[in-house]
Amino acid sequence: MTNVLISGASVAGPALAYWLHRYGVDVTVVEKSSAIRGGGYPIDVRGSAVDVVERMGVLPELREHHIDTRRITAIDGRGGTVAAFSPGALTGGQAGRDLELPRGDLTSVLYGKTRDDVEYVFGDSIASVTQHDDRVDVTFERGAPRSFDYVVGADGLHSNTRRLVFGPEAEFSHYLGYCFAGFTAPNTGGWSHEAILQNVPGKLAAVYAVGDQPWVHALLAFATTSPSREAVAGTFAGLGGPTPDLLAALSEADDVYFDTVSQIRMPGWVRGRVALVGDAAYAPSFLTGQGTSLALSGAYVLAGELAKGTLPAYEKTLRDHVTRNQGLVSGGTAMVPGTRTQLWMRNQAFKLLPLLARTKLAGRSERRAATSLALPTYA
Ligand SMILES: Cc1cc2nc3c(=O)[nH]c(=O)nc-3n(C[C@H](O)[C@H](O)[C@H](O)COP(=O)(O)OP(=O)(O)OC[C@H]3O[C@@H](n4cnc5c(N)ncnc54)[C@H](O)[C@@H]3O)c2cc1C
Incomplete structure (x- = not known):
């Protein structure tokens, strides 16, 4: 029986494990965290990826976790409303079909679907990989060395x-001009089922209220390469609206994380008997809202091709879909316009969204990108 080691148990890892097991492959997943991480920020499952979770039989269960965000409000530096619209008007999402749920809830469902059939090893990490013609030898930070037919990152x-x-991350990581701080903050605005986007040139303060929870997800993004609490506080000082409350929460938050807004772009996702899937191979950045969907669709295609023994076809089948979705940020981003002119133009477009939402024009490129993969059928 073919055996495969997968590194990472978030979205792509458990989804890949599910499909490989279904094709009769023996699967081990190694995850560096001590357990599956629940909760987390909201993510989207759209377009072709909805077909993937439907084929997995988890669509009804995932729907129970659907967040149902009803409104996005764009505000200016002082907190005045610029425009308000439904999320679907921006993303081209299909109401009633697409899903939005906490990342950890998706992971928990995928883990629950695979835990009895797949070996999960928590609290460990790959230390070295040595490829041979017929196998891959792997050593771990903690566990004993083992051999596998294939390894997937x-x-x-x-x-x-x-x-x-x-090779090193710097070879493949493309910085999109921003860093962000993400954390949870008290819901001081009584926000419910909604997101607030506050922009001034080069800065975004976002509030994400999941349902009617007493807390919100906060995200502060700005142009820097080395974010810190002090840099964030200095950069966003003086803004009105929700930002003073967010900065107060940031100074006490114990779950704050910083990262760059970047994409992973690689000439190839397979080297010998090792492949990459999801963010590891083609992270599109959260600005596209498509990372989770690419991880699910990528896992589906990789599993099908690997099990058939046609691994190189994984890239051929998926490349165009990835390029289209990564390209959603190429025209300048709607989330963090960099200059006054770009922000003014973005705001005019936002003001038109409620009107456009009644036509097929709203979110057209996003919808086309999300649905651009026709899922192959694997036996
Ligand atoms: C703030 C933020 C907002 C986002 N918003 C959205 C959104 O609205 N919509 C959307 O679709 N996507 C969004 N994303 C992106 C989305 O989270 C990712 O695209 C998606 O989770 C990719 O899944 P993945 O399984 O490939 O990788 P990840 O979810 O990053 O999972 C990687 C896993 O590997 C594990 N791991 C890491 N190193 C090791 C190691 N050495 N050994 C073993 N295990 C390891 C990690 O612990 C983790 O479990 C957002 C991301 C962020 C940060």
Whole structure:
């Protein structure tokens, strides 16, 4: 029986494990965290990826976790409303079909679907990978060395597998001009089922209220390469609206994380018997809202091709879909316009969204990108 080691148990890892097991492959997943991480920020499952979770039989269960965000409000530096619209008007999402749920809820459902059939090893990480013609020898930080037929890195934006087998992150990571601080903050505005986007040139303060929870997800993004609490506080000082409350929460938050807004772009996702999937191979950045969907669709295609013994076809089938979705940020981003002119133009477009939402024009390129993969059928 073919055996495969997957590094990472978030979205791409468990989804890949599910499909490989279904094709009769023996699967081990190694995850560096001590357990599956629940909760987390909201993510989207759209377009072709909805077909993937439907084929997995988890669509009804995922729908129970659907967040149902009803409104996005764009505000200016002082907190005045610029425009308000439905999320679908921006993303081209299909109401009633697409899903939005906490990342950890998706992971928990995928883990629950695979835990009885797949070996999960928590609290460990790959230390070295040595490829041979007929196998891959792997050593671990903690566990004993083992051999596998294939190894797959599903270990995210800062993939360990990619570094070990393909090269340093700097070769593949494309900085999109921003860093962000993400954390949870008290829901001081009584926000419910909604997101607030506050922009001044080059800065975004976002509030994401999941349902009617007493807390919100906060995200502060701005142009820097080295974010810190002090840099964030200095950069966003003086803004009105929700930002003073967010800065107060930031100074006390114990779950704050900083990262760059970047994409992973690689000439190839397969090297010998090692492949990459999801953010590790083609992170599109959260600005596109398509990272999770690419991880799910990528896992589906990779599993099908690997099980058929046609691994190179994984890239051929998926490349165009990835390029289209990564391209959603190429025209300048709607989330963090960099200059006054770009912000003014973005705001005019936002003001038109409620009108456009009644036509097929709203979110057309996003919808086309999300649905651009016709899922192959694998036996
Ligand atoms: C703030 C923020 C907002 C986002 N918003 C959205 C959104 O609205 N819509 C959307 O679709 N996407 C969004 N994303 C992106 C989305 O989270 C990712 O695209 C998606 O989770 C990719 O899944 P993945 O399984 O490839 O990688 P990840 O979810 O990054 O998972 C990688 C896994 O590998 C594990 N790991 C890491 N290193 C090792 C190691 N050395 N050994 C073993 N395991 C390891 C990690 O612990 C983790 O479990 C957002 C991301 C962020 C940060």
